[in-house]
Amino acid sequence: GAVVSQHPSWVICKSGTSVKIECRSLDFQATTMFWYRQFPKQSLMLMATSNEGSKATYEQGVEKDKFLINHASLTLSTLTVTSAHPEDSSFYICSAGRTSVSTDTQYFGPGTRLTVL
Amino acid sequence: DAKTTQPPSMDCAEGRAANLPCNHSTISGNEYVYWYRQIHSQGPQYIIHGLKNNETNEMASLIITEDRKSSTLILPHATLRDTAVYYCIVRSRGPSGSNYKLTFGKGTLLTVNP
Numbered sequence: 036g037a038v039v040s041q042h043p044s045w046v047i048c049k050s051g052t053s054v055k056i057e058c059r060s061l062d063f064q065a066t067t068m069f070w071y072r073q074f075p076k077q078s079l080m081l082m083a084t085s086n087e088g089s090k091a092t093y094e095q096g097v098e099k100d101k102f103l104i105n106h107a108s109l110t111l112s113t114l115t116v117t118s119a120h121p122e123d124s125s126f127y128i129c130s131a132g133r134t135s136v137s138t139d140t141q142y143f144g145p146g147t148r149l150t151v152l
Numbered sequence: 153d154a155k156t157t158q159p160p161s162m163d164c165a166e167g168r169a170a171n172l173p174c175n176h177s178t179i180s181g182n183e184y185v186y187w188y189r190q191i192h193s194q195g196p197q198y199i200i201h202g203l204k205n206n207e208t209n210e211m212a213s214l215i216i217t218e219d220r221k222s223s224t225l226i227l228p229h230a231t232l233r234d235t236a237v238y239y240c241i242v243r244s245r246g247p248s249g250s251n252y253k254l255t256f257g258k259g260t261l262l263t264v265n266p
Contacts, residue, residue: 037198039195041195069253069254071256078239078256078257078258078259079190079196079256080256081253081254081255084253126193128195128196130195130196130254140186140198140201141198141254142198143188143195143196143197143198144195145194145195146193146194146195148193
């Protein structure tokens with residue numbers, strides 16, 4: 036149980052184009068989903084938190100107009116990198132959290148590697 | 153959330169127990185200790201978490217000191233596939249999304265050698 040998938044697993048795009056990344060919780064309903072970014076040899080950095088049906092909360096320094104997040108259902112959140120540039124090349128990882136009586140563990144997707152040429 | 157301190161790297165022989173330490177001296181009473189690991193180029197994998205009692209699951213054991221200022225993750229029989237960066241994270245629990253935040257430090261790179 037507690038499987039989170041991401042699609043695509045990798046994407047290469049030209050500078051100036053937009054890229055959409057999907058994050059799905061496969062076997063549980065995720066009240067909250069998170070988007071992280073990880074540059075080479077660095078740790079994960081939280082970009083934003085999204086709750087189903089409401090606007091995402093972005094971390095300081097993350098441009099909300101550049102990184103559009105939609106959390107339309109309890110099993111799907113999308114991150115759209117608009118007008119991507121080479122400096123946006125990174126490993127993007129989502130996670131999904133659920134709340135139950137005993138645990139509210141966060142589970143991570145496998146990540147999406149974005150390369151912007 | 154309280155800050156954690158972990159050694160940057162550790163080595164372990166295959167088949168032996170791997171003991172990964174974590175200091176969290178400023179932990180408060182409602183904060184849990186979570187452990188995740190990240191194998192190269194993959195998303196982090198949840199391992200275990202605890203509040204004050206020792207915990208064990210099919211992957212590992214978590215030993216938390218009585219004063220809760222430090223903990224140790226134990227992989228009882230390390231294999232080559234356990235080579236990864238291990239993150240010790242302290243965070244409070246709560247029903248709202250904002251309390252879910254996980255702040256990742258640099259973690260410990262565990263290398264399991266044959």
